Every structure is written in C-alpha cells, then in structure tokens.
Amino acid sequence: MFSRILIPTDGSWLSSLAVEKGLEFARDANASVTIITVTEPFHIITAEPEQIRGTRDDYEKYARMEAAKSLTNAELKAKQLGVLHQSVQVESDEPFQAIIDAAEQNNCDLIMMASHGRRGIGALLLGSVTLKVLTHSKIPVLVYR
Template sequence: MFNHILVATDGSLLSEAAVDKAVNFAREAGAKVTIVTATEPFHVLSTGSKQLANTKETYERHVKAEAARYLGDAERKCKAQGVQCNVVQVEHNHPYQAIIDTAKQLGCDVIAMASHGRRGVSALVLGSETLKVLTHSSIPVLVYR
C-alpha cells in the first residue's frame, strides 16, 4: 500500500518516538523512508529565542548542527531496521509547507509525524505544524501521539 514514507522530525522526544514507530511501520510495509527536518531561516525581527540570542551565522551553524544530529539519529534507526532511508534538511519560513512540498517532490505516499496533542487555548495560541500539515496536505498524514 505504501512504498515511500516521509517522516518529519523536529528532534523532540515525541518526534523521536514517531520516527521509531514510522520506521517499524516502513519495515513491515516494505517501504522506503525519507526523513525530513524543516528549519526556519534567520530573521532580524523575531520572537524566537534562538534567533534573538544569536547572530545570523551562529544561528545558521547551530540549526544545521541540530538538524544533522536529528537526521543522523533517524538514519541510524532506519539502518538498524534494514529500511532504505534518505535524509533531507530544508529551510522554509513555514515548516509545514516545507514538509508538504518535500513529500510531493519525492512522490511520497504518506507523511508520518508526531503531534503534541495540545488542546484548547494552547492549541490556538501555539499552533501546530502537524495540524497545518493535516489541513493543507493532499497526501495522507499518519499522526503519532
């Protein structure tokens, strides 16, 4: 049914658990996996603490190092399970759109990702990349909680 699964990760514990589950699912389905992490570019005017605390160069170096760590961990999990894997780091002002665009460009059958499961006011205020992917994607989305 699924031949190519895009797995989105942000390095959080929930996201790491979703990677584990998605890799197991891919192994059982005989599917290949692409792991993606989407980062936001540096903005001079920002409310993001990582951007406020760093220069552009420091921020970019830090973000690339974090992304490489997340992707490397996920790639090792795939190899340990015998699952064919590619990793992609993309930069976009809207991470949810980067996830959807990557899935479309690579011809993925499904997008797998974690959800923090926020409800009520915190969900409205904080938003959710997962919710945005669910809302805007024409590709099926598998959400792990």
C-alpha cells in the same frame, strides 16, 4: 499499501519517538522512507528563543548542527531496522509547506509525523506544524501521539 513514507523530525522527544514508530511501520510495510528536517531562517523579531541568542551566523550554525543531529539519529535507526531511506534538510519560513512539498517531490504516499514538536510559544501563536500539514496535505497523514 504504502510504499514511500515521509517522516519529518525536529529532534524533539516526541518527534524522535514518531521517527522510531514510523521506521518500524515502514519496515513492516516494506516501504522506503524520506526523513526530513526543516529549519527556519533567522529572523530579527521572533518568538523562537534560539533565534535571539546570538548573531545570524550563530543561529545558522546552530540550526544546521541540530538538523544534522536529528537526521543522523534517524538514519542510524533506519539502518538498524534495515529500512531503505534518504534524508533531506530544508530551510523554509513555512515548515508545513516544506514538508508537503518534500512528500510530493519524493512521490510519498504517506506522511507520518508527531502530533507536536518543539515549536513552543510559536506553536501557540501560529498553530502547530502538524495541524497545518493535516489541513493542507492531499497526501494521507498519520499522526503519532
């Protein structure tokens, strides 16, 4: 039924579980996977503590390192399960839109993601990325809780 699945990850505990379940689903469906992580650009005024601990360079280095770690962990799981995969890291002020765009650009027929990640206070103020993907995506979304 599904042949190309997009799995977003932010490295959080629940997101990592969703990656694992998504990869198992892809294996069982004989589908390929695109794993994506979206980092947000540095902002001087923010609700995200990672962005106010240091300089722009410090934040960008930290964000790239965390994104690479999340993608590497997901890639290792995909290899262990024998799932054909690719991974992408994108920077965007609107992670939900970057997820939807990546799904469309990669001809994905399913987005499988965690119900929430590590957005903390920002999620409370702005709404969760998952909710926005559910609201705006024309591609089916399977949410892991």
